[in-house]
Amino acid sequence: MRAREPLVKACGLRRRVPGGDELLLDDVRLEVFPGERLAITGPSGSGKTVLLRAISLLDPVDGGIIHWRGQPVIGDEVPAYRGQVIYLHQRPALLEGSVEENLKEPFRFAIHRARRFDREHVVALLRELGRDESFLEKPSRDLSGGEAQVVALLRAIQLRPTLLLLDEATASLDPATVAAAEDLLSRWLADAPSDRALVWVSHDAEQTRRVADRTVRMNAGQCEPER
Amino acid sequence: MERPYLELSAWQLAIATSLILINGAISALLGLGLGRRLLVAAVRTVVQLLLVGLVLEWVFRFSRWYVVLGLLAVMTVVAGLAAIQRVGFRYPGMWLSSVVSVWASSWLMGAAAVFAIVPVEPWYAPQYAIPLLGMILGNALSGISLGLDRLGEELIGRRPQVEAMLALGATRWEAARQPIRQAVRTGMIPIINAMMVVGIVSLPGMMTGQLLAGVAPIEAVKYQIVILFLIASGTALGTVGVVLLSYRRLFNSDHQFLHQLMKESR
Incomplete structure (x- = not known):
């Protein structure tokens, strides 16, 4: 199964503390294969978030390279790459306006403009997460941390990405919604296992056991495989 | 008369x-x-x-052209450096963006003034060139200062939103467009307000000076109208210039927001 080409391959990633010598990422090598559910564990400050942000090319790195389907990603290819490899932050940032406006926003970007906001699809996803259509009208400033995570998850999934980088992306949800979100993501992956993958960062060891089929552990900016 | x-x-x-x-x-x-x-x-x-x-x-x-140009250059650099004094953040090279913006915008308007609108003979006649450019500089300076300050406020305060948009596939321009628009608006509003109330709430300094010097009111008014439009365009160009140069510095060609370059300075 590992004979397949990885979706994303990070080689020799290095990142220093801005203006310092301490290494946030120390020669990290990581591959994510299609169909995979990879968990990244490790103590706080070990570099998990820094690694996910580096993979999504949100921060410049001091060394190393990210390959996407065997090709390096640079310059104006980056937005299209990020449309495929979506990073979800622990505390999602929503824009002013309603939930629906937040979900529509990405379709104004050049790389998603060919597609339309699919309200029915979104409402179906919302039902799976235990919310109904009226949720779309809610102003984003009235949302709880958990509700904001629901919006952020939908905002990403509706774009039909290839790889989701989930950085504690369900940490503020209630247990029932966490289970629903895990189911939703499992089914999303099962829909196209040869073309999708999930990377989880979670402090919840139980969740890691439930959702991951491979785990790597980070320690002081270095990556060590667990199995 | x-x-x-x-x-x-x-x-x-x-x-x-x-x-x-x-x-x-x-x-x-x-x-x-x-x-x-x-x-x-x-x-x-x-x-x-x-x-x-x-x-x-x-x-x-x-009254030699090189002396006048030299003095204008000094005034311009001082204006560019003064513009960033009260800005609430810094990034490396910000002073250069400011000097370049104030220089390009003010000298363009200054040239329009002495070559086209008030055809001064010779074009560097200090009696015209120095006060005209001085007034354009002073206003471009405050536009640049306000615009930059607002840009910093927006980018620092809205960094999570900017990064969320980048993470969903926005280009750097799509992610920064809103902060840029706010910054340029903020830089342009004072001169628009000044144009709204000019002559009603206050008599502008240049016009007052001309009146004191014995110039007929209607002649003084004509000059004031010219200078206000020069100032308005100079301020707009200077503000847009410094905001765009800062944007190019703070967002790289890999569509990354280099927030770590920004340091709050208040």
Whole structure:
């Protein structure tokens, strides 16, 4: 199964503390294969978030390279790459306006403009997460941390990405919604296992056991495989 | 139709200067603790203006293009550096963005003034070139200052939103467009407000000066109209310039937001 080409391959990633010598990422090598559910564990400050942000090319790195389907990603290819490899932050940032406006926003970007906001699809996803259509009208400033995570998850999934980088992306949800979100993501992956993958960062060891089929552990900016 | 113009003697200046005692008395009576600063401000006002007067006397008499251009260049660089003084954040090279923006925008408008609108002979005649550019610079400076300050506020305050948009596939322009628009708006609003109330709430300084010098009111008004439009365009160009240069510096060609370059300075 590992004979397949990885979706994303990070080689020799290095990142220093801005203006310092301490290494946030120390020669990290990581591959994510299609169909995979990879968990990244490790103590706080070990570099998990820094690694996910580096993979999504949100921060410049001091060394190393990210390959996407065997090709390096640079310059104006980056937005299209990020449309495929979506990073979800622990505390999602929503824009002013309603939930629906937040979900529509990405379709104004050049790389998603060919597609339309699919309200029915979104409402179906919302039902799976235990919310109904009226949720779309809610102003984003009235949302709880958990509700904001629901919006952020939908905002990403509706774009039909290839790889989701989930950085504690369900940490503020209630247990029932966490289970629903895990189911939703499992089914999303099962829909196209040869073309999708999930990377989880979670402090919840139980969740890691439930959702991951491979785990790597980070320690002081270095990556060590667990199995 | 030049009217007589009254020259001031040193005695008259001294009487006016002594009016600072009113401020001093207020400070003393209310315990404002402003005495020292008032003294420094008063001395600086007199010394700085007398020095400028001496420099201008010399430049006006000498009247060579390279001297005038040299003085204009110094004024421009000082304006560019002054513009970033009160800005609430810094990034490496910000002073250069500011100087380049104030230089390009003000000199373009200055050139439009002396070559096209007020056809001065010769074009570097200091009596026209220096005050015209000075007024354009002063306003471009405040537009740049306000615009930059707002850009920093928006980018620092809305960094999560900007990064969320980048993470969903927005280009750097799509992610930064809203902060950029807010910054340019903020830089342009004061001059628009000034144009709204000019002549009703206050008489602008240049027009007042011309009236004092005996120029017919309608002639003074014509100059004021010209200068206001030069100022408005110069401010708009300067603000857009500095905001776009900062954007290019803070977002790289890999569509990454280099927030770590920004340091708050308040």
